[in-house]
Amino acid sequence: MITFKNVSKTFAEETTAVKNLHFHVEKGEFFALIGPSGCGKTTSLKMINRLVEPTEGTVHMEGKDIRDFNRQELRWNIGYVLQQIGLFPTMTVAENIAVVPEMKKWGKRETGKRIDELLEMVGLDPKTFRNRNPDELSGGEQQRVGVVRALAADPDILLMDEPFSALDPISREHLQNDIATLQERIKKTIVFVTHDIEEAFKLADRICLLKDGEALQTGTPRDLQHAPVNDFVKSFVGNRKPDLWETPVSEVMETDSKHMTRETTLHAPSYPAPLYVFGDERRFLGRLEPSGTVSHELLISPERPLREVVSAVEASEYDAVPVVENEQLVGILSYKNIVAYLYNQRAETGALP
């Protein structure tokens, strides 16, 4: 969706704000740019909607150089949320939200419907809030309107520059939770700037850590935590307790289990239940029953985090479930594995799930 290729930005010869930046943001991804103050986060973000032009390199959107887009259309398709909110003070909430839809010449009724729908989506009752002025809202409410305004004309991309950092901790946490829930529904491509590692870990699918204008590491929160490329990344990520529920199933499952067997070895008069059967090249065949091998519906993929599979295991009538990838039986996940994993990790790291 968004690709930075060797992007550098030098201001007035002296300051190189961004050096040779390289990254790709997938469609629907929540991508965080993080790093200490002055490391080039805002400059990078502004190069996406062309508020800043790179000195070197190119930024592509859906494979097309953003310089080849009409600047106006490019901005209409990119929502932008700033730290210092920036609602128009003399306009009502509804008028603030309607700005881009009106520029795009949406009809009054369509715009009105959209305003109500969006306000409801962020928990602001339209009847109460539509006609208020910004100074009649709390900081948290204003920033909710800021987010809604950016989403008004249904852009594909949302840029957010430290949107919650001016809020008190409680409002900040509420808005973080709201944006996480909202993103599950709307699946925008979000580039989110923050200096707060907790916030990045909570919200982002992937993180790009910048220092002095350079990207030190780009990866999932887990990558940065488990395989930091250098001491700076390590110390920036800090002594966060690992979230054990984020562990992929592949690290918890058993690859050699009494609950799995190769088809040709089935001669035993009795066997542990459940018993999952695989054929050539570990192709998953199903569950063994006295009547023969029957299909088994609940398959778990090895990349899924524990958080997502625990309830599936719990709902299953079997104490062990097959882990299947590309139709191959790659392992077995049982309650015993999960408990043993959590217990051992707790002993090693002191982290409790």
Ligand SMILES: Nc1ncnc2c1ncn2[C@@H]1O[C@H](COP(=O)(O)OP(=O)(O)O)[C@@H](O)[C@H]1O
């Ligand atoms: N318009 C500008 N003119 C000159 N220098 C700038 C300008 N904008 C940003 N800078 C400099 O570029 C560097 C990166 O700034 P910025 O992208 O705002 O960092 P961040 O958002 O990570 O705090 C800083 O040294 C800043 O002073």
Ligand SMILES: [Mg+2]
């Ligand atoms: Mg900034």
